[in-house]
Amino acid sequence: MTFQLGDNQYGKAETRLVRVDRGDTHSITDLTVTTTLAGDLTATHLTGDNTGVLPTDTQKNTVYAFARDGVGEIEDFALRLARHFVDSAPAIERARVRIEQASWDRIPVTGHSFAQAAGTRTATATYDGESAWVVSGVRDLTVMNTTGSEFHGFPKDRYTTLAETSDRILATAVTARWRHSEPGTRDWQDSFDRAKERLLTAFAATYSMSLQQTLYAMGQYVLSGDDGLAEIRLELPNKHHFLVDLEPFGLDNPGEVYLAADRPYGLIEGAVLREGAPGAGLAWW
Amino acid sequence: MTFQLGDNQYGKAETRLVRVDRGDTHSITDLTVTTTLAGDLTATHLTGDNTGVLPTDTQKNTVYAFARDGVGEIEDFALRLARHFVDSAPAIERARVRIEQASWDRIPVTGHSFAQAAGTRTATATYDGESAWVVSGVRDLTVMNTTGSEFHGFPKDRYTTLAETSDRILATAVTARWRHSEPGTRDWQDSFDRAKERLLTAFAATYSMSLQQTLYAMGQYVLSGDDGLAEIRLELPNKHHFLVDLEPFGLDNPGEVYLAADRPYGLIEGAVLREGAPGAGLAWW
């Protein structure tokens, strides 16, 4: 009876980096960087021979050292790091660098003061020695429509108690990731701004018969606004808001008082693809 | 050997309420409400006689039922609830209602679409059957200055390794609570807006020799902008940003690359009082 090593990877998770660019006014870049490497790492698993194992501590150091030259857009920074690890570490055949960027607004009192804003921008770059691909995204973009959402026509069985509704609150915390067709340098900021704007717009403007319909509408609208995107994946938790029954208190409740529930929650996941776009089979989640 | 019941209180924590006001455009009020009651509750503790125990479930129901009439400012809503519990439940002598309000921005595509923003507004109203007092506040207001902060002149002992610095990042997540001199109806929104604006402005504009100095400046500036405030208390975690030593990599680091640390963190707490303001001895934390 014998065993073998299967898929494996390793890296440094959640290196916290803040870069300050100092001029007449300052700007800040607030990142959490996770580097993940794969390659011929059988030796360390089977015998503890670490000849091929670039330490995760070195990966962390590299993140900080590379930031000395400037970070720029997180997609570019992730690509730089991913290429570096594959090109310089002999045993490493694939590197994936995931970055989360916190949002900060200026406090318009000085040129060096900031207040944190909601939402997180994300980017993941993967490089395998030959080709690279870049996925941009957003996390924790919490949105709500107080009307314009129905849900009915679903199948009923023995376990159905949900009433059909022609008017409900629809709320979710958007996690979305969109894959660029080409890894080459783009205007990432402009692409991001358009995608985020379109996520918000499509969420708001879609008269929704299901959260799935909203998901598809959001994905399609993002892709249709940027020819450089091949695919988008969305994860939309359905943050349920239940109309509270006030009848026991002699009160009606015409769509005014809701209980916002934590758990359980619906979870809708789906992808929208541009037909004929390259790289449909990539494992980029 | 005998024992006795000491201070005690009970209530319902974290009732999640979203109220929708529907007109040509909708507006939402997103609250987490905690009610806490105290009074003559010896019987339930000693014998399980619940004659005086207004159930926490009823407290939750009351929150939802009262919202049917509208919520308005959270200070008013907290006061309404606190007065109700004391006035209607015979055994209850003191009620404290704490509300946290999530921030939402409009998505300017429809009149009924919203995106969650950073920061939380808070209010606590306490009523003891005779007098009431109201504390307003903010939580999780995360701010950073990339310069304008020094720290030196501190005592050195055997355990000192911290270097003095004439230029460091100063970052914190502000929790602040300010007590109103009178519980009567005010323009709470205007008062809140001024206080928050002044917290941001004082944080940004204060050239800081210590986070304590910044704390006092923030508190004083809030009080000086609103004659209706008696006192303010601030909790300011010092979110350390350490300049990364890049020398091992042959690089300098002229204030550009920082490690943002999680733990441990400094924690600075302090109050600023208006001289002669009423109610200095109130236990209102």
Add this chain to the structure above:
Amino acid sequence: MTFQLGDNQYGKAETRLVRVDRGDTHSITDLTVTTTLAGDLTATHLTGDNTGVLPTDTQKNTVYAFARDGVGEIEDFALRLARHFVDSAPAIERARVRIEQASWDRIPVTGHSFAQAAGTRTATATYDGESAWVVSGVRDLTVMNTTGSEFHGFPKDRYTTLAETSDRILATAVTARWRHSEPGTRDWQDSFDRAKERLLTAFAATYSMSLQQTLYAMGQYVLSGDDGLAEIRLELPNKHHFLVDLEPFGLDNPGEVYLAADRPYGLIEGAVLREGAPGAGLAWW
């Protein structure tokens, strides 16, 4: 119009320390230490003069350095640190050191292998230059009785919907803190073991008409088992378990299937005092 500094304190929160004692078998002490100092700190608040401010970085260093001599019981370690700060830092008049200790079991394969267990032991020592007091405790001790709990006889009003029950699940996550009458050296471990055992026993053995009754029984039983304790305070969230209505599916539910709710939750807080015990007025929360 003038302002003044009110109560204030500062310190280093959540210093993470693991000490290893190495002999034939190893033992570990896994602590999170928070030090809080107060004294004459007006200067730093008003002018940024840090002459009296022992840096929080030095406080952290002191925690690690003191651990070199051994930690022992967390009550003793907290006392050592609290006395040191007051005795050595001229401006510091009161120090409070709070320690949380994680629980680890041995993996009985080697003498140096451990697996983390549930529950956290806590201790807080306060020293003001003259007297000291010590509070021991436990956090996150989650317990459940599946029967032996009733709740009825409570007042009904317009907002009551809760049904009376003669059999319900009672579950809570115990936070308890007990104050020792004398700060002098005790067998803290023995005292802790007895208190924890009695918390569990009293929770289990009390036939409960209200969570308040259970709280008092737990507190009284802890005090009655240790003459060295003056007072105990408990915080008991009521972790509601709701019987699921299975009637829509043609099923009964004789106390078998429950929904475990997150929010809102009841929160019961109370103290039990030994009559005539010293220090009843201490602010030791």
Add this chain to the structure above:
Amino acid sequence: MTFQLGDNQYGKAETRLVRVDRGDTHSITDLTVTTTLAGDLTATHLTGDNTGVLPTDTQKNTVYAFARDGVGEIEDFALRLARHFVDSAPAIERARVRIEQASWDRIPVTGHSFAQAAGTRTATATYDGESAWVVSGVRDLTVMNTTGSEFHGFPKDRYTTLAETSDRILATAVTARWRHSEPGTRDWQDSFDRAKERLLTAFAATYSMSLQQTLYAMGQYVLSGDDGLAEIRLELPNKHHFLVDLEPFGLDNPGEVYLAADRPYGLIEGAVLREGAPGAGLAWW
């Protein structure tokens, strides 16, 4: 320019269920259940036609209703639910049910009292209408060796600062999942107990040159103890413990005082396969 729907699925996440079995002594089963369905769901995405969408509310109801008949082992309960959704909902072609089970110990005072213990048991069953597969596992099993761990022989580059070590603390929080070769009924509890015991034993007993070596040893030892397992996947965060430099305080530190770091952390992921085991290509993560 046209778009198409890609992979998609939906379900109800984190339904909280506690089942009580009442006899002379009671027993409890504390579960968090996530159901995820996939199938021909194009209509709801493109047009909002919900004919095929079994509501997530119904999925939740089904979880509770099925618990009325008893839960048994979580692997069996997950399989029952997965088969039900595929067999009864026409549009659903694949169901995945993930269950997390909290650990509770008895309080040996009554037959109906329990205290929560550390660690979480997990199971995921997937059914596609023809075949089923079952993955069991554990989450948050936090373990530490205070010696018996080295790390050296790794490649050095410009960014290396990590010193080689022949004695370090090795600590991790194990997430492990093992796939059963056959979905048929097994003695899941016995299989789980053996796997968990072997994870602990292999972690403790492996003299480790890298966390990867420990990972492989743990995986191999689990598989070698249970012929019914085809594969195991492990995620091992390297919970770094750094020896504190006490030299500035005139102290040595012979492996006694450590700083337990939060972030960043190493993250080691890998699989061990039984050679020739079926289903190597299954997407079961």
